[in-house]
Amino acid sequence: MDGGTLLSHAPAPASRAPAGLWGMAWLRFRRHRMALVGVAALGAVVAGVVLAPVLTSYSPTAVDPDHSLASPSRQHPLGTDDLGRDEFARVLYGGRISLLVGVTAMLLGSAIGVVLGSIAGYMGGWIDTLVMRLVDLVLCFPAIFLLLILLNWTGGRAPVLMMVGYLGLFGWTGLARIVRAEYLSLRGREFVEEARAVGAGTRRIIFRHILPNAMAPILVQAAFAVAAAMLAEAALDFLGFGLPPEIPTWGNLMIQAETYMSSNPILVIAPGAVVTLTVVAVFFIGDALRDALDVRTR
Amino acid sequence: MGAYIARRAIQGGALLVFVSLVSYGIMNLAPGGPLAVYLHNPQVTPDKIELLRHQLGLDQPWYARYLAWLGGLVQGHWGYSYYTGRSVLEMIGERLPATFLLMLSAFVLALSLSFPLGVYAATHKYSWGDNLLSFGSFFAWAMPTFWFGLMLQLTLAVRVPLLPVAGMHEIGVTTLPDLLRHLAMPALVLGLGSIASWSRYLRSSMLDVLGQDYVRTARAKGLPRHRVLNGHVLRNSLIPIVTLMGLDLPALFGGAVITESIFGWPGMGRLFLSALNNRDYPLQMAGLMISAALLIAGNLLADLAYAALDPRIRYT
Numbered sequence: 001m002d003g004g005t006l007l008s009h010a011p012a013p014a015s016r017a018p019a020g021l022w023g024m025a026w027l028r029f030r031r032h033r034m035a036l037v038g039v040a041a042l043g044a045v046v047a048g049v050v051l052a053p054v055l056t057s058y059s060p061t062a063v064d065p066d067h068s069l070a071s072p073s074r075q076h077p078l079g080t081d082d083l084g085r086d087e088f089a090r091v092l093y094g095g096r097i098s099l100l101v102g103v104t105a106m107l108l109g110s111a112i113g114v115v116l117g118s119i120a121g122y123m124g125g126w127i128d129t130l131v132m133r134l135v136d137l138v139l140c141f142p143a144i145f146l147l148l149i150l151l152n153w154t155g156g157r158a159p160v161l162m163m164v165g166y167l168g169l170f171g172w173t174g175l176a177r178i179v180r181a182e183y184l185s186l187r188g189r190e191f192v193e194e195a196r197a198v199g200a201g202t203r204r205i206i207f208r209h210i211l212p213n214a215m216a217p218i219l220v221q222a223a224f225a226v227a228a229a230m231l232a233e234a235a236l237d238f239l240g241f242g243l244p245p246e247i248p249t250w251g252n253l254m255i256q257a258e259t260y261m262s263s264n265p266i267l268v269i270a271p272g273a274v275v276t277l278t279v280v281a282v283f284f285i286g287d288a289l290r291d292a293l294d295v296r297t298r
Numbered sequence: 299m300g301a302y303i304a305r306r307a308i309q310g311g312a313l314l315v316f317v318s319l320v321s322y323g324i325m326n327l328a329p330g331g332p333l334a335v336y337l338h339n340p341q342v343t344p345d346k347i348e349l350l351r352h353q354l355g356l357d358q359p360w361y362a363r364y365l366a367w368l369g370g371l372v373q374g375h376w377g378y379s380y381y382t383g384r385s386v387l388e389m390i391g392e393r394l395p396a397t398f399l400l401m402l403s404a405f406v407l408a409l410s411l412s413f414p415l416g417v418y419a420a421t422h423k424y425s426w427g428d429n430l431l432s433f434g435s436f437f438a439w440a441m442p443t444f445w446f447g448l449m450l451q452l453t454l455a456v457r458v459p460l461l462p463v464a465g466m467h468e469i470g471v472t473t474l475p476d477l478l479r480h481l482a483m484p485a486l487v488l489g490l491g492s493i494a495s496w497s498r499y500l501r502s503s504m505l506d507v508l509g510q511d512y513v514r515t516a517r518a519k520g521l522p523r524h525r526v527l528n529g530h531v532l533r534n535s536l537i538p539i540v541t542l543m544g545l546d547l548p549a550l551f552g553g554a555v556i557t558e559s560i561f562g563w564p565g566m567g568r569l570f571l572s573a574l575n576n577r578d579y580p581l582q583m584a585g586l587m588i589s590a591a592l593l594i595a596g597n598l599l600a601d602l603a604y605a606a607l608d609p610r611i612r613y614t
Contacts, residue, residue, distance in 0.1 A: 034433075137313075137316070139593075140313050140316075140317055140590065140593060140594065141317055141320075141321075141590065142548060142551075142552060142586060142589035142590050142592075142593055143552070144552040144555065145552070145555075145570070145585060145586050145589050146321065146324075146586070148555075148570075148571075148574055149321070149324060149325055149574065149582065149586075150324065152574050152575075153324070153325075153327075227440070231440075231442055234442045234444075234445075235442060235443060235444065235556055238442070238444045238556065238559075239555065239556065239559060239571060240571075241574070251442070254442070254444070254445060254448070258448060261448060261451070261452055261456070262452070262456045265452055268445070268448055268449075268452070269449070269452075272441070272442060272445030272448070272449070275440075275441075275442050275445065276437065276440050276441045276442070276445070279439075279440035279441075280436055280437060280440040283436050283439065283440055284436065287436075
């Protein structure tokens, strides 16, 4: 039996769920030791990023030419970069942007994917055909090349917003397919007929009745989408088409330190290690979620 | 089968035209344009800019230019670079072999590493080796590609000078060992994602097949272990992997952009990046079209290989 069956009577995740299904999912999740390590690691990264002002007294952008390219020391745990900016502060504050871009791009992509996928799956017919052809079309565009062109075009104005927008616009297709498939199997269930019989409108059925039952694959996919968006943003930074150099992001920290890699390798190692740690943590969590929520592996 | 290929090829062609139309539109609606570099140059008078604009055809509406471009593309004229004035086809012809060599090396490397790893993991399920491999593939997916490349450079070229930091060959040297030494790191960086995903997919696909009745039958009739694995299990496990390989083809091309920038590899990817910086539309379009064509061809190849490997699947 698939995840849909298992969860077909689960209430919305936000409401006061009786321990039952989500509690059982938590029990299964806990069995994955690596996932718990992932939760701890991600928690540490998020805490470090949020508590940046507490953890360091340095500003990520304060230039100090007298102490440029300093080696790690008590004052500067990760040393300083070529302009004498404290690398530890830059990694912490840079994480704010990188995590923000990853999470918001995921939210945007998921919103598009859920709305289009659920409507396509529930309505069927020509709407379904239209949405699925749109998915095929988007997948035909070589994403990285088009992203580079778009970023090159709009670079300058509201760069973070643009980045999130583009990553979201290219990142909804997988979820749309998954949600559609889920709706196709759920729309014939008794609880949907029941809702229709008592006079619930189409929109209410799609988003209030079916959506909570399709949450499991959406959550799993969302975890991987955050990771993908963060990696994409870092790669675009590296190619010089990402966020402008004055914004500290994990990607920008690495590209700016590349020149000094042989003399101050920590400047490249540290931000990359934090990206890897964050993404691995998200992967472990996503993997365990897939198992705990009993989502079929693709 | 022939009719199926023909239909898919026609669909692919139509998709390419659509992709090119949208991309051309986006590119040409961008403010600035290729002449922006000259606007602040006091040596270039407004008259000259007008003349250039006319010569490059930029005074015509974008859809007229698009049709002219598309007509040329079909006849094998890919236009001239706005920046160097040279034929786009010629410039790409110089760079494409290096990119294809890199892609091929990454592909071969991924193939020769992922198969033994996948088979080992499947036959030693949940052993420490299998666990280590699954841990390793999560890391391979999680590392930013360019960071992995920089770390390789740092360890294998800077700290321990085993391999050259960048480039395709030493100046004046064109021997095969020299080329292979230069290829090693870029090929590994480009192929790492494929190594991880192919070996993981092969593992799970083999585990599925190992549970099948016909495998039990083969074992029961006393076939040696290696014949069961090679003849019965591996062949049937290949089907999903081959699909994955087809889908990875365009990813390798996209990844080449990053890999080439790290290692100063003289390929298409870097040419495309400089075309972006120079607003060199004809060159940008050429790069886009090649990658879109690879994407469509990769999908078609995956479907065809699927049918070739699995007699249960027949396209009509």
